Amino acid sequence: MSIFGKSIVELIRLVQEKEISRKELFDYFKRRITKYNPNLNAFLTLAEYQEDTNHGELLGIPLAIKDNFCTKGIRTTASSKVLDNFIPPYESTVTQKLLNQGASILGKTNMDAWAHGNSTETSDYGPTKNPWNTDRSPGGSSGGSAAAISAYLSPAAIGSETAGSIRQPASWCGTVGIKPTYGRVSRYGVIAMGSSLDSPGPLTLTVEDAAFLLKVLAGNDPYDATSSDIPVQDYPSIMTQKKKFTIGFSDEYFDGVNEEIKAKIMEALDVFRRLGHKTKKIKLIPPKYAISVYTILQRAEVSSNLARYDGIRFGNDRRSFGEEAKRRLMFGAYTLSYGYYDAYYKKAQKVRTLIVEDFKRVFSEVDVIVAPTCPITALKLGEFKKYPFFGEIMDVLNEPGAVAGLPAINIPVGLDSVNLPIGLQIMGNYFDEGSILNLAHQFEKETEFFGIIKKGLEKYKDE
Amino acid sequence: MKRTLPKEEIKHLGNLSGISLTDEETKTYQKQLSETLDYMENINELPTANTPPTSNVSNLENVFFHDGGENKRGLTQNEALSNTKQKKDGKFLVKRIL
Numbered sequence: 001m002s003i004f005g006k007s008i009v010e011l012i013r014l015v016q017e018k019e020i021s022r023k024e025l026f027d028y029f030k031r032r033i034t035k036y037n038p039n040l041n042a043f044l045t046l047a048e049y050q051e052d053t054n055h056g057e058l059l060g061i062p063l064a065i066k067d068n069f070c071t072k073g074i075r076t077t078a079s080s081k082v083l084d085n086f087i088p089p090y091e092s093t094v095t096q097k098l099l100n101q102g103a104s105i106l107g108k109t110n111m112d113a114w115a116h117g118n119s120t121e122t123s124d125y126g127p128t129k130n131p132w133n134t135d136r137s138p139g140g141s142s143g144g145s146a147a148a149i150s151a152y153l154s155p156a157a158i159g160s161e162t163a164g165s166i167r168q169p170a171s172w173c174g175t176v177g178i179k180p181t182y183g184r185v186s187r188y189g190v191i192a193m194g195s196s197l198d199s200p201g202p203l204t205l206t207v208e209d210a211a212f213l214l215k216v217l218a219g220n221d222p223y224d225a226t227s228s229d230i231p232v233q234d235y236p237s238i239m240t241q242k243k244k245f246t247i248g249f250s251d252e253y254f255d256g257v258n259e260e261i262k263a264k265i266m267e268a269l270d271v272f273r274r275l276g277h278k279t280k281k282i283k284l285i286p287p288k289y290a291i292s293v294y295t296i297l298q299r300a301e302v303s304s305n306l307a308r309y310d311g312i313r314f315g316n317d318r319r320s321f322g323e324e325a326k327r328r329l330m331f332g333a334y335t336l337s338y339g340y341y342d343a344y345y346k347k348a349q350k351v352r353t354l355i356v357e358d359f360k361r362v363f364s365e366v367d368v369i370v371a372p373t374c375p376i377t378a379l380k381l382g383e384f385k386k387y388p389f390f391g392e393i394m395d396v397l398n399e400p401g402a403v404a405g406l407p408a409i410n411i412p413v414g415l416d417s418v419n420l421p422i423g424l425q426i427m428g429n430y431f432d433e434g435s436i437l438n439l440a441h442q443f444e445k446e447t448e449f450f451g452i453i454k455k456g457l458e459k460y461k462d463e
Numbered sequence: 464m465k466r467t468l469p470k471e472e473i474k475h476l477g478n479l480s481g482i483s484l485t486d487e488e489t490k491t492y493q494k495q496l497s498e499t500l501d502y503m504e505n506i507n508e509l510p511t512a513n514t515p516p517t518s519n520v521s522n523l524e525n526v527f528f529h530d531g532g533e534n535k536r537g538l539t540q541n542e543a544l545s546n547t548k549q550k551k552d553g554k555f556l557v558k559r560i561l
Contacts, residue, residue, distance in 0.1 A: 089542040183521040196519050223536060225526035226519065285509075292506045295499065303480060310481075312555055314546030318481050326488075329480035330473070331496055337479075344503065349516030351506045356517055405520030 003028050004462050005454065007206045008061050008155045008213070015059040022060025023049060026104050029062045033107065033153045036460060041128050042138075042147040045075045046107040056101030057216065064154035066145050067108040068115055069095050069200070070189040074105065078191045079123035080113040081320040082309050092189025093221045094158060094200050101216050106154050109144030113322050114306065115160065115193045117141055118168050118394050119384045122324040127381055130173060132420055132456055136378040139169035139394075145203050146173035150453075151460045156209050158217075160200045162193050163294050163402035164374075164395030170203050170410040171373035171423025174456045176440070177203040178210045179398075181431050182405030183228040185214075186221035192305040194298040195226075197402055205453055207441040210409065211235035214433060230431050238434035239441045247272055247439070248282035248366030253397055255286070257375045264414035264422045265372050268443070272370070275442055280366055285358045289351060290400035291392055296335050296348035297403070303332025356404045363429040368436055371397055373410045373423035397425070407433045411440050412452040421452055467497045 001019055003011070014020045026049045037043050044067055052060065065071060068078045070088035077083040095105065112122040120128040120143035128143045130136040131151035138147040142159030146169035149157050159166045161179040170177025178201045185200045192198065202213035215236060220229040249269065254262055269279055306329055311317030321329070335344035362369065374394060387393050401408050408427040416422055428436040443449075473493045477484040484492070528534065540553055549556035 086546055089538055089545050090536070183523075222528060222532055225528075226521050226523060228521060228523070289506060289509060292503045296503060296506075307481070312547065312549075312557055313543070319483070321482060326477075326480070326482050326484075327492060327495060329482065330476040330492060331499060333476045333479040334468075334472075334496065334500075346516055347506055347511065349518060350511035350514045351509055352517040352520075353514050354509060354511065356520060 002462070005152060005205070005457050006155065008204070008209045009206070011061055011155055012057070012059050015061070022052070022104065025060060026062050026106070029106055029154055036151055036153055039129065039134060040131060040147050040151060040153070041126055042109055042144040042151070042153055043107040044077060044079065044110050044125050044144070047074050047105045050104065052102060052104070058098065058101040058103040060102055060104050062104045062106040062154060063098060064106050064109045064145055064148040064157035065095060066111055066142050066157070066159045068111060068160060068191040069158065070191070071095050071105060071108065074108065076108060076191070077125070078114050079111045079125055080322065080325070081124045081316060082318070083315045084320070086315050088189070090189060093186035093223060094190065094217055097216055098158070109142070109148055109157060111144055112141035112324070114191070114302070114325055115141040115162060115165055116302070116324045116328055118164060119379070119381070120144060121381065121384060122322060124322055129381070130378050131460065132174065132378065135380055136420070137172070137381050137384070139172035139378065141165040142203065143169045146170055146175055146177065149203055149205060150175050150456045152457050156202060156204045156213060158200065159203050160190055160198060161402065162197045162298060164398030166201050166203060167373050167398050167408060167410040167423070167425055168395055172378040172421065174412045174421030174452050175203055175205060176207055176210050176409065176411055177201065178214060178409040178433065178437070179402070179407060180214060180218065180433055181228075181407045183226050184407070184431060184433065185217045186224040186227045188221055188223040194301040195305060196301060197298060197405070207239065207411070207437055207444050208236065211239045211437045211441070228431065233434040235434055235437050239437045241438060243435070243438050244276050244278070245367040245435065245439055246278045246280055246365070248280050248362055248369045249371065250282050250284040250369070252284050252286045253371035257372050258377070258416075260416045261372050261375070261377070261422050265370070265424055268413045268424050269370065271443060271446055272439070275446060277439070282362050282366060282369070284362060284400070285355055287396045287400050290355060290403050291396055293348045293351045293355065294399040294403050295392060296344050297352065299328045299332035300336050300345055301332070302328045303336065352403055355400055359404045359406060367429070368439055369427040371425055371427070373397060373425040377416045377420035377422060401427045406430060407436060409436045409440050411443060412449045414450060415452060421456070465501060468493055468500070
């Protein structure tokens with residue numbers, strides 16, 4: 001029986017019907033990792049199979065976990081040599097919830113060191129390669145997670161996003177990826193980057209899998225005081241309801257976007273109209289301001305969060321910080337310093353309010369907002385150096401929503417002329433992950449993502 | 464407004480961040496941090512005189528851990544020490560500070 005390319009919902013059925021055992025499933029993906037990972041470098045650490053009596057909803061489904069989630073007894077580095085030998089003595093809430101449902105952890109995936117970047121090139125363990133074209137970057141920071149599923153080294157993966165780190169690699173690797181509302185999924189045990197922004201979420205091959213996993217992950221956590229106690233929606237059932245939406249799109253989100261990408265997004269809007277949804281032009285604050293707000297606030301939070309790494313209690317000392325972490329630490333220290341605090345940090349917090357209010361106004365007119373996920377398709381490895389802020393521009397379209405804390409999903413909507421995936425994002429209102437999953441699912445049912453996910457898997461077929 | 468941060472300031476930021484910088488690194492960061500600051504100036508194009516700051520979008524206030532709530536976060540002494548390179552008598556060993 002063929003396992004290749006099956007979604008986790010399909011795999012669960014196979015385990016339920018005893019077509020395959022949990023151990024066989026684990027070994028299948030382990031074999032694939034052994035074969036393909038030396039080239040792709042998606043995984044940094046492989047886990048051992050654990051016989052588990054938890055049967056839960058996930059029934060032993062193997063998952064790839066980004067290496068910034070603390071996993072008890074499994075090395076967790078955040079791709080930084082500072083944590084080269086760190087074995088967490090506790091479990092993050094996200095991985096605990098997955099384990100409670102009977103998931104198996106396959107291993108830990110490569111990322112930009114400390115999640116600083118969007119190419120995985122700042123990893124101290126070498127970059128991950130894009131399975132679509134191994135000269136290209138998979139995006140980042142959850143690049144290892146995105147590459148792992150697009151080459152089917154894992155049927156689904158967990159990533160985290162501060163601004164773009166789920167959506168952008170999902171877009172460049174041609175997969176689904178959802179960044180939930182800030183506070184929807186607990187940050188407890190996630191190696192902190194920007195604490196007012198960090199949002200864990202799944203990357204998957206289908207929208208149904210994203211809905212399924214998000215339901216497992218979401219919810220209030222007493223160990224994360226910023227997690228919300230708003231009841232979790234039943235995403236898998238909301239996803240299949242017949243709904244019609246008013247979809248907003250804004251010219252500001254097409255500025256500087258590659259023409260081929262623009263065209264595919266416009267075609268996708270036609271698909272939405274054909275499905276009976278209304279589209280409406282809206283006006284939003286230009287995303288370039290969100291870059292500044294995000295850069296100032298995130299660096300400030302980084303300079304505080306990375307202060308704890310002293311090499312005394314765990315890990316190596318501060319000499320092991322790489323170039324990007326140092327740059328961010330110093331920039332954060334600058335904007336928080338006496339004399340600059342008001343001009344930068346406080347000003348950025350105020351503009352953040354403007355961005356939040358801007359989205360709130362727009363969400364009184366429309367149900368969801370559609371935009372490109374990224375202004376270009378996957379860059380070649382090494383090309384990032386040419387861009388200012390080392391890639392911050394790549395996340396220009398993700399940063400406004402991230403700064404506001406809104407949920408958003410990436411779905412594949414086409415290939416460009418050199419056969420690289422193009423992603424579209426659907427942003428939703430606070431805690432309305434249900435609507436964006438519903439619309440993404442309608443698009444998937446209508447188009448099957450134009451066969452993009454299947455095409456991506458082709459090169460990595462079993463013999 | 465184009466500006467270049469003075470070298471001393473870069474060295475100071477390195478000190479604040481607990482990292483030591485080579486001369487070459489100081490030069491590189493001097494250029495890069497100055498460029499980044501220049502870009503950041505665009506936020507001044509948006510008026511915020513009457514706008515309050517947002518530090519957290521969840522709008523939650525005074526979140527406490529419930530009295531009597533089950534707290535499994537605590538680590539045993541051995542667990543807490545499990546990742547340190549230097550320990551003595553069940554404690555972290557650090558350099559003398561006095």
